[in-house]
Structure formats: C-alpha cells, structure tokens
Amino acid sequence: GADWVGNPVLDPPAATRAEFGLTWNAGGVDGYASRHDVDDVGFLKAVVADIRSRLPIDGRRVYVAGHSNGGMMAHRLAREAADVFAGIAVVAGAMNDVERDAVGPIAALLIHFFLTLPTFVRLVAKRSPIRLLKAVAPALLTAFSTSSSSATLPVTMDNLEHRAGVPNDYTSFVLPLGATVNMNGTALYECVAAMFIAQAYGLQLDFVTQFTIVLVALLTSIGVAGIPAASLVAITIILATIGLPAEAIGLILAVDRILDMLRTSVNVFSDSCGAVLIARTEGETEVLKSG
Numbered sequence: 341g342a343d344w345v346g347n348p349v350l351d352p353p354a355a356t357r358a359e360f361g362l363t364w365n366a367g368g369v370d371g372y373a374s375r376h377d378v379d380d381v382g383f384l385k386a387v388v389a390d391i392r393s394r395l396p397i398d399g400r401r402v403y404v405a406g407h408s409n410g411g412m413m414a415h416r417l418a419r420e421a422a423d424v425f426a427g428i429a430v431v432a433g434a435m436n437d438v439e440r441d442a443v444g445p446i447a448a449l450l451i452h453f454f455l456t457l458p459t460f461v462r463l464v465a466k467r468s469p470i471r472l473l474k475a476v477a478p479a480l481l482t483a484f485s486t487s488s489s490s491a492t493l494p495v496t497m498d499n500l501e502h503r504a505g506v507p508n509d510y511t512s513f514v515l516p517l518g519a520t521v522n523m524n525g526t527a528l529y530e531c532v533a534a535m536f537i538a539q540a541y542g543l544q545l546d547f548v549t550q551f552t553i554v555l556v557a558l559l560t561s562i563g564v565a566g567i568p569a570a571s572l573v574a575i576t577i578i579l580a581t582i583g584l585p586a587e588a589i590g591l592i593l594a595v596d597r598i599l600d601m602l603r604t605s606v607n608v609f610s611d612s613c614g615a616v617l618i619a620r621t622e623g624e625t626e627v628l629k630s631g
Contacts, residue, residue, distance in 0.1 A: 444532055444536070445528075445602075449528060449529065449599075449602045449606050453605070453606050457469070457609060457610055458470075460613060461613055464617055465613075465617050465621075465627070466620065467620065468630070471504075471630070472616060472628055473609075475504040476496065476499045476503070478495055479492055479496040479608055479612070480605050480608060482495045483496075483601075483604045483605045483607070484605045486568070487601050487604045488604065489566040489604055489611070492604070496515055496608055497515050499612075500612060504627060505626045505627050506616060506624070507624060510618055510624070514611070514615040519566050522607065523562065524561075525607045528606075529571060530571055531553055533575055534553050534578040535553060537591055538579075540588075541584055541588060543584065553581075553582065556577065560574035560577055568600055568604075569600055571600070572589055572596065576589055
C-alpha cells in the first residue's frame with residue numbers, strides 16, 4: 341500500500357479502499373485521505389504508481405470516496421485518474437496477449453512455407469523443393485529484409501532464370517502477375533489477424549462470420565500493393581465487414597512488422613513455386629534439373 345503522513349481530520353470514516361485489496365493509510369488512519377492530508381499531486385502519484393505496479397488488472401476500477409469538500413475534490417481527481425490508468429492497464433494486458441498470440445500467425449506461415457508449398461513442388465512439378473529453396477535464397481532474404489514483393493521481383497526473376505533454370509517466357513509472365521495477385525501469405529495473415537482482433541473484442545465468430553472473413557481476406561489480398569504494411573488497409577476492411585471499428589487494428593501494430601517480413605517471404609516463395617509448376621506442366625525439363 342501507500343502511506344501518507346499528514347494531519348487527518350478527527351475521527352474520519354474509513355472510506356478510501358481499492359477493489360483489488362489495497363487499503364490507503366493517511367496519518368495512521370486506514371482508508372482515509374483528503375486534501376488536508378496530502379496534496380492532490382502526491383495522492384494521484386500514489387494511486388497511479390500502485391495501479392501501474394499491478395498491470396494488468398483486467399479492467400477493475402478503483403473506487404474512492406471523500407469526506408470534506410476539499411477531500412471530495414482530491415478523491416474525484418484520484419478516481420478519474422484511476423479509471424484512466426485502469427484502461428491503460430487493460431490495453432497493456434492486451435498487448436501482452438498480442439505478443440503471445442503472434443505465435444499463431446507465425447506457425448501458420450511456417451507450415452504453409454515448409455509443408456504446403458514444397459508438397460506441390462514435389463508432387464506436381466516432380467522436383468526437389470530443397471533445390472528450389474537454395475535457388476531462390478537471395479530473393480527470400482531480400483523479401484524478408486524489405487517486406488516488399490514488388491521490390492524483390494527483379495531478384496526473384498534473376499534467381500529463377502539463372503539458378504533454377506526456368507525460361508524467361510514463364511518468369512516474365514508468372515512472377516509480375518504473382519507479385520500482384522498471388523498474396524497467399526497475406527491472405528493467411530489477414531484471416532488470423534482479423535479473427536484474433538474479433539476475439540479480443542469479445543465477438544462470437546460463428547461459421548458464417550468465419551467464412552466471411554476468409555472470403556473478404558482472399559478478395560482484398562488480390563488488390564493489396566506489394567509494399568510494407570499494405571495488408572493493414574485490407575484488415576480494416578475485414579474489420580468493418582464484421583462490425584468492428586477500424587482503430588482495432590492498433591492491437592496488432594506492435595508485431596506487424598515482423599509478421600510482414602515473414603508473409604512477404606511466403607508470398608515470394610509461392611510465386612517461385614508457381615513459376616516452377618507452370619514451367620514443368622508445360623514440359624520444360626531443365627527446370628531444377630539435378631547435376
């Protein structure tokens with residue numbers, strides 16, 4: 341608790357208590373603090389310091405009461421400050437949840453990158469996905485560092501033509517088109533992010549709502565620009581579709597940059613896989629040829 345030493349009014353009521361179990365003490369009298377005991381600034385600092393030391397507090401509010409006119413003013417200020425910092429505590433707790441729940445999108449992107457796409461390369465193109473990863477490694481590093489599939493496009497085309505053996509006829513058509521519309525990493529991220537925000541706001545997601553999120557994410561990902569953080573605009577559209585405010589996007593801003601780097605790498609690798617698949621189905625035998 342916090343101790344204030346002053347000159348309390350004789351026989352004051354024990355009134356100032358916090359819902360989370362804190363008992364204020366002023367001049368040796370539990371549960372009472374007025375303007376006569378401490379100045380407003382000291383009172384507010386003590387309330388704020390204790391609330392901040394107990395983050396998160398799950399939205400619980402601090403209730404205080406006063407005795408004299410001066411005490412009422414101090415307590416009113418304290419109550420308002422406590423409510424404000426309680427809201428900050430809830431946001432801070434939500435940000436901790438965001439950092440923890442960022443594992444979900446990362447796991448989904450990694451599964452798509454290391455399992456789904458390589459499976460298509462192996463089963464459809466009949467080529468080694470490990471060889472493809474080695475061939476486009478410079479493009480993947482560029483995508484990871486720039487978070488822009490458009491900026492990575494020249495590197496991707498060069499890697500596939502000179503390191504993977506994909507003819508220019510395919511790379512010059514598939515890759516520019518894929519950098520614009522083949523945003524599967526972005527679509528995957530938008531779905532997970534929108535569902536997380538909806539759950540954070542307490543919105544119940546039935547099957548129809550989840551299907552709507554997936555459909556809108558697929559459509560918006562096609563029109564997303566190949567620049568950093570472009571998918572945030574698409575997520576606001578999804579949030580509006582399911583009845584959530586646009587400012588809810590702030591819940592994921594803290595971790596969006598890292599996830600943007602990952603989903604851009606997934607986008608670039610999927611474009612590369614698409615170019616290899618089309619070249620192989622068209623009968624190109626020199627693509628990723630061993631030896």
